[in-house]
Amino acid sequence: MNLYLLAAAAADAAPQNKFGFIQAMEQGGAVAWSILTVLVIMSVGSFYILFTKLFEQNKIMKQYKTVQSTFWRAASLKEGAAKLEKNSAWRQLADDAIKAQEDHSKMSDSLEAHDYMHNSLQRSEDSINAVLNGGLPFLATVGATAPFVGLLGTVIGIYRALINIGIAGSASIDKVAGPVGEALIMTAIGLLVAVPAVLAFNWLQSRNRRIAAMLSTFSNDLLAYINSNGAVKPAVQAAPAAKPAAKPAAPAAKA
Numbered sequence: 448m449n450l451y452l453l454a455a456a457a458a459d460a461a462p463q464n465k466f467g468f469i470q471a472m473e474q475g476g477a478v479a480w481s482i483l484t485v486l487v488i489m490s491v492g493s494f495y496i497l498f499t500k501l502f503e504q505n506k507i508m509k510q511y512k513t514v515q516s517t518f519w520r521a522a523s524l525k526e527g528a529a530k531l532e533k534n535s536a537w538r539q540l541a542d543d544a545i546k547a548q549e550d551h552s553k554m555s556d557s558l559e560a561h562d563y564m565h566n567s568l569q570r571s572e573d574s575i576n577a578v579l580n581g582g583l584p585f586l587a588t589v590g591a592t593a594p595f596v597g598l599l600g601t602v603i604g605i606y607r608a609l610i611n612i613g614i615a616g617s618a619s620i621d622k623v624a625g626p627v628g629e630a631l632i633m634t635a636i637g638l639l640v641a642v643p644a645v646l647a648f649n650w651l652q653s654r655n656r657r658i659a660a661m662l663s664t665f666s667n668d669l670l671a672y673i674n675s676n677g678a679v680k681p682a683v684q685a686a687p688a689a690k691p692a693a694k695p696a697a698p699a700a701k702a
Contacts, residue, residue, distance in 0.1 A: 482600040482633060486640050489589045489596075493644040496582040497651070503579065504654050510535050511661050519680050524548065524672070536575045537665065543571040544669040564673065568666040575662060579655050583648055590645035597637015604630025 513530075514537050521527030528541035547564040608630060671679045 478603055479600060479633070482596060482603075483636070485596055486593060486636055489593050489644070490640045493586055493589050493640070493647060496586055497643075497647040500579070500582060500651050504651070504658060507536050507579075507658055508661075510537055511665075513537075514665060515681075519668075523677075524669070536662065539575065540568065540571050540662065540666055540669065543567055544666075544673060548673050561674065564670060568670060572659070572662050572666055576655070576659055579658060583651060583655075586644045586648035586651070590641050590648060593641035593644065594634070594637045597634045597640070600633025600637075601630045604633060 510532060513532075517530050518527040518537070518541070521530060524541060524545050528538060528545060531538040531541060544564075544567075547567040550563065550567075668681050
């Protein structure tokens with residue numbers, strides 16, 4: 448019985464942890480909750496842009512394989528464009544090349560016609576790249592500002608903690624460490640929001656540069672094809688060989 452009473456007394460005497468994320472948010476009030484809401488919006492927006500842009504990039508890269516294998520097998524640009532998916536980047540370039548080719552015949556000066564066709568395809572590339580780069584500035588903004596938003600919450604939390612310590616009239620380590628540790632939570636959240644945004648921005652940016660190189664190559668191939676009246680075009684990838692048919696099973700021997 449005495450041991451039980453001693454254990455209960457020791458448990459009551461043990462220091463209780465009155466600090467944590469929920470306690471920090473409750474003490475921070477509307478300011479802390481507002482900062483947390485901004486950071487959550489930044490994080491959700493960053494992951495939304497990451498997944499939507501990744502899906503968009505994968506779709507364009509997959510369509511490029513169709514361009515390499517089927518587009519240049521067609522007898523004309525119109526026939527090749529008909530084989531491409533509608534509302535795709537490659538279909539847009541092919542359609543703009545066809546329109547430039549039609550306008551080519553209306554121009555008497557061949558140099559001016561060549562420049563017009565090149566500029567038309569360049570404008571088409573620029574519009575596609577602008578769509579691909581949409582949303583990336585948001586990732587860059589989140590990566591640059593999220594740590595400072597979290598730091599703002601930390602500064603406000605430390606200020607509040609110091610005010611409470613001054614009112615209480617005690618500056619012992621147990622009175623200082625807890626509130627300051629609470630305040631640092633917001634800085635940690637800001638870093639957790641910023642790091643994925645920066646990584647996503649750099650990764651998507653590198654993939655966009657790869658797609659831009661593909662678009663430029665396809666655009667140059669279209670221009671060479673038009674200027675040579677179909678004589679110059681890239682080598683077409685060989686179609687995959689058909690698998691040999693399975694041999695029929697041998698008839699079972701009769702007894």
